[in-house]
Amino acid sequence: QKEVEQDPGPLSVPEGAIVSLNCTYSNSAFQYFMWYRQYSRKGPELLMYTYSSGNKEDGRFTAQVDKSSKYISLFIRDSQPSDSATYLCAMRPSGGNTPLVFGKGTRLSVIA
Amino acid sequence: DTAVSQTPKYLVTQMGNDKSIKCEQNLGHDTMYWYKQDSKKFLKIMFSYNNKELIINETVPNRFSPKSPDKAHLNLHINSLELGDSAVYFCASSNTIEAFFGQGTRLTVV
Numbered sequence: 001q002k003e004v005e006q007d008p009g010p011l012s013v014p015e016g017a018i019v020s021l022n023c024t025y026s027n028s029a030f031q032y033f034m035w036y037r038q039y040s041r042k043g044p045e046l047l048m049y050t051y052s053s054g055n056k057e058d059g060r061f062t063a064q065v066d067k068s069s070k071y072i073s074l075f076i077r078d079s080q081p082s083d084s085a086t087y088l089c090a091m092r093p094s095g096g097n098t099p100l101v102f103g104k105g106t107r108l109s110v111i112a
Numbered sequence: 113d114t115a116v117s118q119t120p121k122y123l124v125t126q127m128g129n130d131k132s133i134k135c136e137q138n139l140g141h142d143t144m145y146w147y148k149q150d151s152k153k154f155l156k157i158m159f160s161y162n163n164k165e166l167i168i169n170e171t172v173p174n175r176f177s178p179k180s181p182d183k184a185h186l187n188l189h190i191n192s193l194e195l196g197d198s199a200v201y202f203c204a205s206s207n208t209i210e211a212f213f214g215q216g217t218r219l220t221v222v
Contacts, residue, residue, distance in 0.1 A: 008152070008153070032209055034210070036213075038153070041216075041218075042215060042216070043116075043202055043213035043214050043215045043216050044155070044202070044213045045213070046210050046211075046212070049209065049210060086153055088153075088155065090155075090211075097142070097143040097160065097162050097167070097206060097208065098160075098168075099145050099147075099157040099160050099168060099206075099211075100157075100211050101157075102154070102155040102156075104152065104153060104154045105153040105154070105155075107153075
């Protein structure tokens, strides 16, 4: 079993839809949970991160972490064509400088 | 002002050649990484450096040799390139939480 599992999609939704992206993980030491967005031929850029369990909201984006289920989600409200990208979940234990462990990424297309 | 910059952006080379990719960060971070992204977009850690010292080498062939002359720079030298080395290589730097990525170097070995 891979440390971080993420459905690669592709996922195609109409403009204005609510998008739900998810990852599961197996390492209970993970404490920081992040979502990166990667446009074609660009580097990943950090969207948001959460520490331990709970929710975090930033504009149209909401991240949720359920450590008891080892499950994290990213919700995108009122999706826009400019949201079309690959979304990568990533996580790491707390403390030190251990590298992020990434999911495989979900490719999202928002159709106008 | 680019936070993490890599050069070159594209690299096409023949099998057996030796090539280098350079990375610089101006964020003042102590930790830098090299990741490899395959054709299916999976990002896998290769090396991790903290304050110029190698701290993680994820079973990467020894044809790959990272070098960190100072904590703002982490270069990657690859000897005897093979077809399977074709991928996008990302440099990143990190504080203790977030990692910031460069724009990637697309390496094609022919």
